[in-house]
Amino acid sequence: RIFDALNxxxxxxxxxxxxxxxxxxxxxxxxxxVDPKFSGGEKLxxxxxxxxxxxxxxxxxxxxxxxKALEALGADMITIKDMAGLIDPHRSASLIKALKSxxxxxxDLHTHCTPGYGVASILAAMVNGADIVDTAILSFSGGPAAPxxxxxxxxxxxxxxDTGIDxxxxxxxxxxxxxxxxxxxxxxxxxRMPPEVDLSKDSLSSELNRLFDDALEYTVGGKLDKALDxxxxxxxxxxxxxxxxxxxxxxxxxxxxxxxxxxLKEAKLEQHLEEVLKAVPQVRLxxxxxxxxxxxxxxxxxxxVNYVVSKTKGEDxxxxxxxxxxxxxxxxxxxxxxxVDPDFRLKICGSREEIPYDTSNYKKQPNxxxxxxxxxxxxxxxxxxxxxxxxxxxxxxxxxxxxxAEWKREHPEGTIATTAPTVEAEPETFSPTLLQNCEIPAFxxxxxxxxxxxxxxxxxxxxxxxxxVENAQ
Numbered sequence: 001r002i003f004d005a006l007n008x009x010x011x012x013x014x015x016x017x018x019x020x021x022x023x024x025x026x027x028x029x030x031x032x033x034v035d036p037k038f039s040g041g042e043k044l045x046x047x048x049x050x051x052x053x054x055x056x057x058x059x060x061x062x063x064x065x066x067x068k069a070l071e072a073l074g075a076d077m078i079t080i081k082d083m084a085g086l087i088d089p090h091r092s093a094s095l096i097k098a099l100k101s102x103x104x105x106x107x108d109l110h111t112h113c114t115p116g117y118g119v120a121s122i123l124a125a126m127v128n129g130a131d132i133v134d135t136a137i138l139s140f141s142g143g144p145a146a147p148x149x150x151x152x153x154x155x156x157x158x159x160x161x162d163t164g165i166d167x168x169x170x171x172x173x174x175x176x177x178x179x180x181x182x183x184x185x186x187x188x189x190x191x192r193m194p195p196e197v198d199l200s201k202d203s204l205s206s207e208l209n210r211l212f213d214d215a216l217e218y219t220v221g222g223k224l225d226k227a228l229d230x231x232x233x234x235x236x237x238x239x240x241x242x243x244x245x246x247x248x249x250x251x252x253x254x255x256x257x258x259x260x261x262x263x264l265k266e267a268k269l270e271q272h273l274e275e276v277l278k279a280v281p282q283v284r285l286x287x288x289x290x291x292x293x294x295x296x297x298x299x300x301x302x303x304x305v306n307y308v309v310s311k312t313k314g315e316d317x318x319x320x321x322x323x324x325x326x327x328x329x330x331x332x333x334x335x336x337x338x339x340v341d342p343d344f345r346l347k348i349c350g351s352r353e354e355i356p357y358d359t360s361n362y363k364k365q366p367n368x369x370x371x372x373x374x375x376x377x378x379x380x381x382x383x384x385x386x387x388x389x390x391x392x393x394x395x396x397x398x399x400x401x402x403x404x405a406e407w408k409r410e411h412p413e414g415t416i417a418t419t420a421p422t423v424e425a426e427p428e429t430f431s432p433t434l435l436q437n438c439e440i441p442a443f444x445x446x447x448x449x450x451x452x453x454x455x456x457x458x459x460x461x462x463x464x465x466x467x468x469v470e471n472a473q
Contacts, residue, residue: 003029003081005296006288008334009069016073027108028075030066032082033058033291034251036281054289054338060098062337067103077106077132082121083293084253085112085144089224092121096128106131111146113235114254116243118147120215120224120231123155127219137170138194139177142240144254150197151234154204158216171198194239208237250277256297263305272308279304279317286344287328288336296333299324321348332357365392373403374411 002019004011007030019026035057038046046053067078080087080095087095092109099107109125111118111134122133134146141148149170156163178196181188204212211234218227232243247254264270283304290296303325307317327333329345331354342352349355365388369375378399379385387395 001027001029001079001081003031003079003293004334005031005293006290006334006336007031007066009066009073011334012070013073016070016075020074025076026074027077027079028070028073029079029081029110030063030070031291031293032063032080032087032111033084033293034086036284036289037251038281039278042282051341054285057289057337058291060095063095064098064102067099067107071103071105075105077108078103079108079110079132079134081293082109082111083297084247084251084256085114085116085118086251087111087121088117089120089124089219089228092117093124093128093222093224096125096130100129108132108134110134112144112254113142113147113240114144114244115248116232116235117228118142119151119235120219120228122147122152123215123219123227123231124224126152126155126159126161127216137174137177138197138238139174139181142194142235142238143190143244148194148238150199151238153199154212155216158212167199171200190241192239192241197238208234211237246277250280252277252280252292252301253297256292256301259298260301260305263302267305267309269309269312272312275308275311276304279307283307285338286341287325288340289338290328290333290336295324296328299328318348327357331355365389370400370403373400373407376403376407378403 002012002015012028016026016028035055038053043053063080067075070078078099080099087109092111096107096109107130109122109130109132111121113119122135125133133152135141135149135152136146138148138150141151149165153163153165153167174196178193181193185191211230215227215230215234218224218230244254247257250257260276261270261273264273264276280300284290284292284300287296287300287303290300292300299322302322306320306322310317310319313319326348328336329340330349330351331340334356340354345354346352367377367379367385367388369377378396379388384395384399388399
């Protein structure tokens with residue numbers, strides 16, 4: 001799956017080409033998002049100052065045109081990647097219908113259940129012609145995850161759609177996942193395990209079956225609000241977490257909200273959460289209204305916290321600007337959906353003009369031999385080389401420690417390491433585009449092995465990501 005945080009097609013071209021050349025299937029994603037909401041006071045202030053607030057940027061045409069552009073580049077399928085779960089059933093139905101009428105490759109909908117739309121929106125997509133929908137196995141579904149396969153499979157069966165999936169195999173996988181989730185109990189935020197379901201032999205109660213039938217009937221008939229109510233009753237029957245109203249109203253991904261809370265707690269400023277949530281639309285606007293997906297969700301979230309903290313000190317909201325926010329405003333990450341105000345860019349970056357990242361300036365990170373580890377290279381394989389490229393400053397220390405530890409295990413007698421040739425270090429550089437087309441593993445996948453007091457304070461905790469990449473399967 002290939003995506004760009006800004007939906008900047010230029011940033012995706014190389015990845016698509018390389019996947020196609022290698023014989024892979026290019027699943028090209030368009031990140032789903034919504035326009036920022038502004039209060040009446042903010043609208044009046046903008047009007048009086050002669051500034052235009054964005055409206056109707058992320059309409060149906062926006063997503064259709066992005067999908068058509070990706071299809072023209074060779075996309076084998078198009079995924080609408082709704083990382084925050086913000087697509088409601090009405091928008092899901094309209095968008096899928098439009099995509100199916102104008103795009104020739106298969107259409108996939110990926111969404112989450114955090115705000116409570118997940119099941120209903122997936123059902124609306126299925127009814128309106130989606131070729132693929134993303135799900136999670138029941139024990140790890142709902143809440144911030146995708147809708148349950150088991151629930152969606154029941155709807156698929158009622159629609160006469162053949163998934164080709166072995167339900168007995170799914171039930172076996174689910175039993176194993178339940179054991180794993182039990183092992184992660186100390187890190188389980190929700191503590192709500194769904195009931196065990198085996199679709200190869202279990203049947204619905206008459207009451208639950210009626211809920212499924214009615215939800216489907218309402219969806220087919222276009223009565224999507226009623227369908228949403230029934231889908232939430234179905235979710236409750238499977239012990240889903242309640243819809244997160246804070247995330248729903250703030251229109252931000254759940255992980256972004258969690259990280260902002262962690263940042264405020266660290267500064268002992270939790271009482272300012274509401275102010276931070278109100279600052280998000282303004283900070284997002286100032287940055288060019290990027291979709292809130294990795295890494296832009298964390299860049300905007302961290303800067304919104306900085307904005308409020310600076311204000312509490314009587315300073316300008318942008319007195320403390322993160323490097324990543326400055327790079328986003330500068331243009332290093334690519335074209336933003338909404339133009340950044342040149343005066344604001346001058347204030348943050350010292351230049352009124354957009355300055356894209358110049359790939360010709362990129363230099364590969366040095367991979368020296370280590371005298372203290374018998375001359376071993378710092379990075380020994382492709383995975384370690386990738387770590388070194390993505391997180392040079394932290395990875396260098398991490399990999400050096402690993403090589404030295406390996407040397408000591410192999411030479412317990414304390415054999416003196418041989419001298420290795422010195423490699424002149426090249427200037428450390430950072431390429432934002434390296435991260436933009438990567439799927440990053442979820443924190444919960446590795447939480448069991450981390451120290452009990454480990455905290456991910458923002459979206460760019462390099463030591464965590466190194467741990468994550470090293471342990472990815």
